[in-house]
Amino acid sequence: MSDVEELFTFIKQCPSPYHTVKTVSQLLEAHDFTPLSMEEEWHLEPGGYYVPVYGTTIFAFLIGQDIRHSMRIVSAHTDFPALRVKPNPLVREKKYGKINIETYGGLLLEPWLDRPLSMAGLVVTKGADAFTPKTHLVNIRRPICTIPHLAIHMNRKANEGVALNRQIDMLPLGMMWPEEETDDSWLAWLADEINVKKEDILSYELTLYPVEDGMVFGLYDEFVSSPRLDNLTSCYAALQGLLTAAEKDTKGLRIMASFDNEEVGSRTKQGGASQLLPNILERLYMATGHSKEECLADTAAGFMVSADVAHAYHPNHGEKNDLTNIPVLNGGVALKEAASQSYAGDAQAIATIKQLCKDNKIPYQIYVNRSDIPGGSTIGSITSALLTMRTMDVGIPILAMHSVRETMGIEDQDSLTALLTAVLL
Secondary structure (H helix, E strand, O other), X not given: OXXXXXXXXXXXXXXXXXXXXHHXXXXXXXXXXXXXXXXXXXXXXXXXXXXXXXXXXXXEEEEOOOOOOOEEEXXXXXXOOEEEEEEEEEEEEOOEEEEEEEEEOOOOOHHHOOOOEEEEEEEEEOOOOOOOOEEEEEEOOOOOEEOOOOOHHHOOOHHHOOOOOOOOOOOOEEEEOOOOOOOOHHHHHHHHHHOOOHHHEEEEEEEEEEOOXXXXXXXXXXXXXXXXXXXXXXXXXXXHHHHHHHHOOOOOEEEEEEEOXXXXXXXXXXXXXXXXXXXXXXXXXXXXXXXXXXHHHHHHOOEEEEXXXXXXXXXXXXXXXXXXXXXXXXXXXXXXXXXXXXXOOOHHHHHHHHHHHHHOOOOEEEEEOOOOOOOOOOOHHHHHHHHOOEEEEEEOEEEOOOOOOEEEEOOHHHHHHHHHHHHHO
């Protein structure tokens, strides 16, 4: 239970990708990792380092005494399906004040209704000049809005299934509209919350999130219900694996890469489809006195695990699952396979992960999409193609993926942490 409580604490501290990077940075620095900047030259000795990138992506790496001994990478993503606040968001409806939002990623809409929601992210204000604005990490913490359902009396067919319109049905109720309210009242409220001048606010990236914490449930406390299991479970496991590797003084090069924007396709400057990871690898080698040729050779011989959640067998909809590969909660880490390569992996990568699981007594199971129901994808295939590195996709099996709250088995976080640790040692 103590391990689960630590996961809950981590998830609570990470209500936006910006907060995830901040939290991971603080934990790394507490373990003597040195911060680096992408904008500076690197001259590196053996040890631990981390690099935040654009506020929402983070890389951390261990350089052993012999960087060329072996290269191992674990990757995850910091973002999650959510509601993002639009510019000029206040909408007046009679005496109600609503917040104009847009959806981020492929989220399930209905579970967001009737929940107390707070807000977190980044606010940017005027700086010394246009190219150096000030950034402010924001977490309101208290509930500020909710999205009310239409009562059953006004839609008698609601329980037969309702198609929710993102622009009409998903606008949160945030206030009663005072007579003196003006068009810039949102900025006035926001400025007061973060103690800045209203006229200094230039932009923001703000995410709504549910205020309820994660919890354990079940007749025998077998399950976990929490927001953002996709994919903070993987970020946390990757971090724990890297910290363990640091304690063991692991040889070679060990890297944790947590990207933003996986939920919207990864094709951004800080996403898994960017040149960030290849560039960082090349800079690491140059900063330790090695050549690009050596970097490319070691990359080709390296191994990467892409960690992201998997679909668990649904107890009420077993027909949605593959016929013979049936991952269940508390059954161990899921090895994700797809002939289409929407999940990264080949026969040798699968064998490597299975052997690590067997050697370390880590329970595992196989996830494959039902052949007539295409599943999602993740960053594994993207990053492995950019690096030309053998890669395997794995993850914790969960229920209600992309809902405002998701469900996992209480034992599966330990299985994922153990596997990522084994990869990095």
